[in-house]
Amino acid sequence: MSRTFVGWPAFPQAAAVATRDAQLRANVARATGTIRAKRAKLVAERPDWEELRDSAAALKDDVLTHLDTYLLQVEEKVTAAGGTVHWARDAAEANRIVTDLVRATGEREIVKVKSMLTEEIGLDNALAAAGIDARETDLAAAIVQLGDDLPSHVVVPALHRNRAEIRDIFVREMGRHGRPAPEGLSDDPPQLAEAARLHMREKFLKAKVAVSGANFLVAETGTAVVVESEGNGRMCLTLADTLITLVGLEKVVPTWRDLEVFLQLLARNATGERMAPYTTTWTGTTPGDGPQTFHLVLVDNGRTRALADEVGRQALRCIRCGACMNICPVYERTGGQSYGSVYPGPIGAILNPLLKGLDDPQTASLPYASSLCGACNDVCPVRIRFTDVLLELRHQVAEGDAKVKHPGEKAALRAVGAVMEHPAAWNAAIRAAGKAGPLIPKKKLPKPLSGWTDSRIVPGIPKESFRAWWERTDGGTE
Amino acid sequence: MSSARDDILARVRAANATQRAEPGAVPRTYLRHAPGIDPADRAAVLALFAERLVEYGATVHRVRSADVAAVLAAALPEGSAVVPGGFPAPWLAEWTGAVIADTPPLPAGRLDTVDAVVTTCAAAIADSGTLVLDGGPGQGRRAATLLPDLHLCVVQADQVVSSIPEAIGALNPRRPLTWISGPSATADIEMIRVQGVHGPRRLTVVLVEG
Amino acid sequence: MRTALFVTCLNDGLFPRSGQATVKLLRRLGVEVEFPPAQSCCGQMHWNTGYRAETARLAAHFVKVFGEYDAVVVPSASCGGMPGEAYERAAETVGDAGLARAVRELAPRVHELTGFLTDVLDVEDVGAYFPHRVTYHPTCHSLRAAPVGARPYRLLRAVAGIEFIELPAQEECCGFGGTFSVKNPAVSGAMNADKARHVLETGASVLAAVDNSCLMNIGGRLAKDGHTVRTMHLAEILARTRADGPVLDLPHSTRELTR
Incomplete structure (x- = not known):
């Protein structure tokens, strides 16, 4: 069994630990800084970038509005093309379907293309419990799996690891799962990539069953799309006899032509490339080419819950480009694991609560894991208004049905609000503050405000407020 | 007990039934052609295609049709190459290496021992330096273009369009498509681009003009 | 044009000099503002923490206090943005259609200070003198929620004697985020540390902004670390003239010395 995020601490506690890890901070800052620069350069190449974003957002909204129709269309087209479509209400059901499908083939080791959905539902562990070893083949996903680590980014899951750490993981672990790392492996990235190539090649050639996700699923044609860089995706999608693809309901796009919008946005925004090296599209099965058995598993696992949220449903437009985490100043200081989910950063801060609800303290802490700076809004290719959704989710915690409440905070803010509404009370409060100013400790505030003075002093409160000055000088004219 | 399918569809409909806002029409005001280029200017389109391929680490030869055989002879390794059915035989007339046919389909382990694969393509896109293979004549099945370490693709100039929107309508989604934009690569280690991971580590494009 | 000053609760209690500078500056430009004493807080802290019922009450209070004015000037981008960004949704949340209508009508008349200067008064050179770095x-x-764009830079560059240095990584958040700084002090502190470092890299003696909340955050860090960089609301720079002379305890700008 590999590690999971089950029982993870709430964001402030996890982040407090992460921000003290200088190595982690350096690794994350270097990686996000590099991607940000590449993305900015490539986005600047497109004079129609804003128009592409408009189209993408509108297309995804159309998908969400008519999702039932599109899903039925997918089912019809995939079935007609020789595939089998399965529906899964939740993670357990999806895992059971895939486990049964793999069991039926008799295979004990399968290969996987990186898929956030299978991370979300914990498929690898579910298969392991059934005695099936699912090997991740994407370099970053393999680094995470071999290191018994957890992902920290949706595009580059091992972004928190540097080359020396990766070398150590390869040398220590590869031999336990197949071909060992070459003798004298250095931490030079090309050498590390070569080690991965050799280790994985053996698995690709043997594998009879592959599991993948998909970036897009075209309703009009039933076509699935996988965008990748290394070729591990092509290996899995092409060489296995049986292909099992798991897709979240929201991955649908209406027509084949609509891919022209998303294919122009995705790689540019995700990795700063015009196109990722490899895009594979397939529809059901093709005699004589690739897997002859194809299963498509459509997974809900909270997506319909998110869909019902009038403000939050826009999070389902997400195409997992990761740009929101690359630009996020919070993510840059904490890394992805602090969010306690395979979806970190701004999208994680909204998507996890929307998928899971706000009833546990860890998930309920996520909408507050943002300074609301809004940088994510500006880079999102599908125009998700992250700050709107964060504020809506905070409202649901503060005043909605969520079980997690902050009664002390609510009482305090209500009391402050009551004073602010009444001019005489507010006037008196401002004057009292000026008098109390000298009594307030500048270097150590009491809880719950003590975090402020961990790294800052409190400004002195002037003896004379603005209103007192205005009154005394008649608006500065005396 | 209701099926997962029925439950999910019911949940979707229930969620959408409560929504007040109906989304507007999808705007389509983005460019149909590569930015900064007149799609009718063929020389510019081909120059962009070559430039983008090189930028992403592919080797490009721009040749006249009479010279294809000579260029292939020089560009292919001495060893062996998979040659899919329908690949024009005259183009390999000067190459002395071993032609490996994929009929009947070779096992993956055998394909893994071949040095190269030569193909044509279904379409090419200048803006992103992309080749699209659809398994048609001269292109072979997907496994054959994946396991050899060198992929050499012959592109006819009239197959090159400027942009993805120009290309997509002519492609048949019912066929399995492979869109290739430069050789296999990764940036998973410290965001440093390493060329060549699992797919062919070298990509050579022979662009035939006139 | 009847113009009101919404000074904001933070400026009222903690940064009265920013409010005073705003009054002085506007008066110099021919605008006599009124200060309705019943004003208090825009409700941003409540809104950003999720308390919409409280926000709606403060929105109603805001409408009561400022509804009759032709223009409301706010020396804060974040507080000045509240009527436009939040009040209508807060009103909808509590089902108060009348309030929603009232804030929709009032919001376009609420101006952040630099926008009021450049767009309503149509000035860039406000006659300021500030011979410091x-x-x-x-x-x-x-920058993003209620974008003022290049306005503050245009105003600053027109100040006589000023030596203006661009802040590295300026578009990155300082980590304040209202209650974020209390709920997530570790991350907030880490963001702020980087912001303070960038400020020091400029060698400036003054850090300016249009929000005293963020300046309080960054200034609190700089002061805790013993640095003498001063934080000043942009209004305090724009309000000073040659008659005021240089700020006595601030180093002169090098540009001024070489003149």
């Missing part, structure tokens, strides 16, 4: 932090609200 200054850097400027574009606060997130002024």
